[in-house]
Amino acid sequence: MARIDLDHIRHSYLSNPQRDEDYALKEVHHSFADGGAYALLGPSGCGKTSLLNIISGLVAPSRGRVLFGGEDVTDLSTERRNIAQVFQFPVIYDTMTVFDNLAFPLRNRGVAEADVKRRVTETLEIIGLADWAHRRARRLTADQKQKISLGRGLVRHDVNAILFDEPLTVIDPHMKWVLRSQLKELHKRFGYTMVYVTHDQTEALTFAQTVVVMFEGAVVQIGTPAELFERPSHTFVGYFIGSPGMNVIPVDLDGATARLGSQVITLPGAASPSPGARIELGVRPEYVRVGREGMPIRVLTVEDIGRHRIVRGTLEGSDIAAIVPEHHELPSEPRVQFDPKGINIYANSWRQSLGA
Amino acid sequence: MDKTWNNNAWFLVLPVLVLVAFSAIIPLMTVVNYSVQDTFGNNEFFWAGLDWFEDTLHSERFWAALWRNLLFSAIILAIQIPLGIFIALNMPKRGWGVPVCLVLMALPLLIPWNVVGTIWQVFGRVDIGLLGRTLAAMGIDYNYVQDPLDAWITVVVMDVWHWTSLVVLLCYAGLASIPDAYYQAARIDGASRWSVFRFIQLPKMQRVLLIAVLLRFMDSFMIYTEPFVVTGGGPGNETTFLSIDLVKMAIGQFDVGPAAAMSLIYFLIVLLLSWVFYTVMTNYGQGDER
Numbered sequence: 001m002a003r004i005d006l007d008h009i010r011h012s013y014l015s016n017p018q019r020d021e022d023y024a025l026k027e028v029h030h031s032f033a034d035g036g037a038y039a040l041l042g043p044s045g046c047g048k049t050s051l052l053n054i055i056s057g058l059v060a061p062s063r064g065r066v067l068f069g070g071e072d073v074t075d076l077s078t079e080r081r082n083i084a085q086v087f088q089f090p091v092i093y094d095t096m097t098v099f100d101n102l103a104f105p106l107r108n109r110g111v112a113e114a115d116v117k118r119r120v121t122e123t124l125e126i127i128g129l130a131d132w133a134h135r136r137a138r139r140l141t142a143d144q145k146q147k148i149s150l151g152r153g154l155v156r157h158d159v160n161a162i163l164f165d166e167p168l169t170v171i172d173p174h175m176k177w178v179l180r181s182q183l184k185e186l187h188k189r190f191g192y193t194m195v196y197v198t199h200d201q202t203e204a205l206t207f208a209q210t211v212v213v214m215f216e217g218a219v220v221q222i223g224t225p226a227e228l229f230e231r232p233s234h235t236f237v238g239y240f241i242g243s244p245g246m247n248v249i250p251v252d253l254d255g256a257t258a259r260l261g262s263q264v265i266t267l268p269g270a271a272s273p274s275p276g277a278r279i280e281l282g283v284r285p286e287y288v289r290v291g292r293e294g295m296p297i298r299v300l301t302v303e304d305i306g307r308h309r310i311v312r313g314t315l316e317g318s319d320i321a322a323i324v325p326e327h328h329e330l331p332s333e334p335r336v337q338f339d340p341k342g343i344n345i346y347a348n349s350w351r352q353s354l355g356a
Numbered sequence: 357m358d359k360t361w362n363n364n365a366w367f368l369v370l371p372v373l374v375l376v377a378f379s380a381i382i383p384l385m386t387v388v389n390y391s392v393q394d395t396f397g398n399n400e401f402f403w404a405g406l407d408w409f410e411d412t413l414h415s416e417r418f419w420a421a422l423w424r425n426l427l428f429s430a431i432i433l434a435i436q437i438p439l440g441i442f443i444a445l446n447m448p449k450r451g452w453g454v455p456v457c458l459v460l461m462a463l464p465l466l467i468p469w470n471v472v473g474t475i476w477q478v479f480g481r482v483d484i485g486l487l488g489r490t491l492a493a494m495g496i497d498y499n500y501v502q503d504p505l506d507a508w509i510t511v512v513v514m515d516v517w518h519w520t521s522l523v524v525l526l527c528y529a530g531l532a533s534i535p536d537a538y539y540q541a542a543r544i545d546g547a548s549r550w551s552v553f554r555f556i557q558l559p560k561m562q563r564v565l566l567i568a569v570l571l572r573f574m575d576s577f578m579i580y581t582e583p584f585v586v587t588g589g590g591p592g593n594e595t596t597f598l599s600i601d602l603v604k605m606a607i608g609q610f611d612v613g614p615a616a617a618m619s620l621i622y623f624l625i626v627l628l629l630s631w632v633f634y635t636v637m638t639n640y641g642q643g644d645e646r
Contacts, residue, residue, distance in 0.1 A: 058540050078543040091541035093555045104555075108546040152545060 002069035002160040004032040004055060004193065009064035011050055017062065024050050025061075026218040032161070034069075035191040037184075039208035041198060043240070047217040048197045052163050055195065056083045068160050084153020085163040089170060090145035094138040098129055101137050102151045109156075123155040126186070143175040154186070161193040168203065180207060201241050213237050229284070231344065233351045238282050238344075244310060246344075247288065249318045251281045253345070256354075261316035263295045268340045269354030273347030280346040285310065287342025288322035290330065294337035299330070390616035408617035418618060420593065421601040422625070425577055428512070428597060432576040435516055437569060440523025445557070447528055458528075461521040473585025476514040480586070500587060504594035511583045511595055515576065523568045530564035531557060566637045570630055577626055598622055 011025040020026060025047045032038055040048040053059040055066060057078040065074045073081050093101050102120045111119075124130040127147040132140065137148060146167060153162050164183075168176045184207065187194055198204050204211050205225040213221045213228065213236075220234040221227075232238035238246030251258040256270040258281050265281065273279060290297075290311055297320060299313040304326075311322045315336065322336060345352045391408055393401040412418050447457045464472070480500050482488040491498040500510040534556065542552045580599040583589070589596035589604070596604075602622065606615035 053540075056540075056544065058543065078540075079546045083544060085540070085544050087537040087541060089535060089537055091537050093559075095555060095559045104547070104551075105545040108548065108551065149541070152541075 002193065003034040004161060004195075005065075005067040005070075006030050006032075006051075006055070007065040007067060009051070009054060009061045009066070011047075011054060011059065011061045011063075023062070024217055025054075026216075028064075028219055030212065030219060030222065032193060032195060035193055037187050037194045037196070037207060037209050039196045039198060039204035039211045040214060041201060041204040041211050041240075042214035043199055046214040048214050049165055051214070052085070052165055052195060052197050055161070056085050056163055057081045058085075082156070082158060082160050083163060084150075084156065084159045084161070085165065086146065086149045086153065086167045088166045090142060090149050092137045092140075092145050092148050094136070096137055097134050098124070098137050098140070098148060099133040101148050102155050105152050105156055119155050119157070123151050126154060127151045127182075143171045143179060146171060146179070150183075154190075159192070161195060164194065164196040164198075166198055167196075168198075176203075183207065201243075205241070213240065215240075230342075231351065232282065235280060235282060235346050235349045238284070242284055242286075244285055244321045246282045246284045247318075247320050248280050248282045248346070249315070249320070251279055253279045258345070260295075260318070263316060265295075265338060265343075266340070267343060267345065267354060271345045271347070271352040271354050273345075273352050277347035278349075280349070282344040282346055282351075283338045283342050285321040285323045287339040288320065289337045289339060290322050290324050290328070290334050291337070292331050292333075292335060294335040296333065296335050299334055302330070387616045387619055390612050391620055392613075394613050404613055408613045409621065411614060412618045412621055417593075417601065418621075421596055421598045424595070425579075425597045428579070429573055429576040431512055432515055432519075433569060433572055435512070436520045436523050436572055437565070439516070440520050440568065441527050441561070441565075443520070443524045444527035444531055445553070447524070449532075458525070461524050461528075464518050464521050465525075467518070469581035470585050472514065472518050473582040476510060476517075476582070477586045480510050502591055504591055507587045507591060507595050510586060514582055514586065515579070518582065519572060519575065523572065526564040526568045527561055530561035534560045562637070566634065569633055569637065573633060574626060574630060577629070 006028050009025060009028045010023055012023045014022050017023055028051060040051060042048050050059060054061045057066075057073070057076060061074070065072055067073065068081065093104060096104065099120055102123055103116045106116045106119060121130070121133075124133055127150060129144060129147060129151070132144070137145070140148070150162075150167075153159060168179060171179060180203065183194070183196075186192065196204070196207050198207075205228075209224065210222060211225060211228055212219055213234075215234070215236045221232065221237045223231075223233075228237055228241050232241065232246060235246070235248050238248060249260060251260050251265070253259075253271060253273065256267045258265045258267055258279075260281070295315055297313040297315045299311055301312045303310040303312070306326075308326055309324050309328070311324055311330065311334075313320055313322075313334075320336070324330070343354075345354060392404055392406070394404040394407075395401050443461075447461075448454055467475075479485045479487045480498075482492055482499050482501075488498060497503075498506050500507045538556050538560075539552065542556060547555070578599055579597055580603070583595050583597060584600055584603075587595045589600045593601075598618075599622075602615055602618055605611050605618065
């Protein structure tokens with residue numbers, strides 16, 4: 001186990017990057033604490049897999065350093081970094097038995113056969129494949145194969161971290177849930193440092209203590225699931241996390257009030273963005289109250305999604321969504337109010353702190 | 357959805373059946389017909405029963421050609437399969453080198469058989485051939501017309517030159533289908549270059565290798581044109597393979613009956629050996645228990 005530091009990492013797949021756009025990873029400067037469970041969350045192509053491969057050493061960063069436990073490993077090969085990685089598609093060695101698959105990384109490192117046997121047997125118990133030990137690996141189902149990929153990491157007790165690259169993509173929904181719970185269980189039991197790449201917010205928010213949200217090659221926010229939900233530091237985080245995403249409405253700012261067309265919204269505090277910045281107000285649908293008071297909206301659709309309903313409409317020409325309880329009555333001339341604790345102000349897409 | 361059963365659908369395969377009948381079944385039956393009869397020309401035929409088959413199986417000439425042919429196929433497979441795998445492993449995976457290598461590899465396959473034969477026939481000649489003259493200048497006594505070993509070496513090298521590409525292209529296709537994650541996982545597991553080959557590349561190439569072995573075996577076992585052009589089966593009968601012998605018998609000597617019997621035996625041997633290769637290679641590594 002070790003703490004992982006990414007020291008001003010930049011990466012480009014071009015041989016001679018010039019501009020910022022040439023970089024697949026713009027600049028990542030972040031530490032993964034020893035024994036933490038992290039998720040790298042972002043849309044396809046945001047650079048999260050590149051970042052993971054830089055940690056494991058499969059990709060060498062164009063700039064910056066990678067440190068494991070304070071030691072510079074930037075130039076170390078993948079083998080010598082002592083990392084486990086589970087890929088999107090299960091990688092198994094077809095011709096070997098399940099037992100030999102798990103023994104493979106140990107035997108390659110010259111571990112004595114008695115130790116190999118003991119550790120593989122232990123690991124097979126943990127991943128629940130003990131009964132399959134002497135079967136050919138190729139006959140297994142996708143989730144069993146993915147467990148083998150995981151097992152090849154777990155069998156090495158001394159790994160610095162276990163990295164997951166969208167590991168549940170090919171797994172059935174039910175098994176996804178089971179495997180994810182088992183991963184959390186493993187994390188609690190053994191305290192591995194785990195980094196989990198995904199584009200699925202549910203996966204990220206349920207797995208990780210800390211979620212790193214990436215967008216266009218940059219980290220836009222690092223925080224707990226609650227922080228990402230309550231105080232998205234970038235409008236992208238607001239859109240990307242939550243269902244439906246945060247309402248982002250262009251407004252004019254005037255001290256501690258925001259003006260939206262003819263409506264005036266009182267803010268919890270005054271913001272002081274740089275002049276000329278594009279100002280937006282962000283409020284999650286969970287914090288939009290629909291009733292007889294407040295600003296008039298025009299309702300377009302109401303979606304019933306079981307426990308609650310989503311009201312979609314327009315407010316002064318901007319799209320707005322609100323979540324209302326299932327049996328909540330909608331007045332004939334509906335109006336909305338924003339709960340002050342759910343109001344965020346963004347200047348050029350970045351969140352502004354609101355002074356008292 | 358309900359399945360509709362309609363036996364009239366069989367009529368749809370009728371045209372193909374007719375075509376196959378004319379191209380394969382009828383000629384094959386003609387051969388069967390010849391193999392049980394004797395003729396002295398004039399379109400007169402006499403019933404011979406299984407005599408020609410017995411004669412063939414007791415003929416030293418047939419067994420000599422058969423052993424020669426088996427030896428040839430064994431040498432060809434022993435060289436071309438490992439060499440093909442080796443070249444495929446070392447071909448570039450991306451970049452401008454890929455099309456260049458593929459075209460270079462495909463070139464020998466595009467040359468007609470008798471042209472390949474002619475090229476090597478001239479190439480190896482001691483009086484005017486580049487290879488023959490060079491070897492002579494180096495003091496090596498090489499003459500494929502007189503020396504059986506030289507003749508064999510020439511025919512084997514020619515076949516390797518002509519057909520290894522096929523194995524290379526098949527293996528390359530097999531290798532190209534392996535996802536990068538396998539190599540990455542192997543690096544993380546600390547696998548050696550040999551382990552990567554043994555546990556990832558070779559198993560993933562198994563299917564294409566089966567095809568490569570089958571094609572190369574059948575082709576080499578039925579080889580005719582190239583050695584015929586280069587050595588004409590000589591010196592003596594040293595490079596007379598089954599098909600060369602067959603043609604000598606059927607066309608040179610007009611022994612239609614024995615030739616027909618021999619081709620049927622020949623056909624059954626090819627079928628049998630192909631089946632053996634196929635069965636062994638598809639069942640290899642399928643066992644469930646250690």
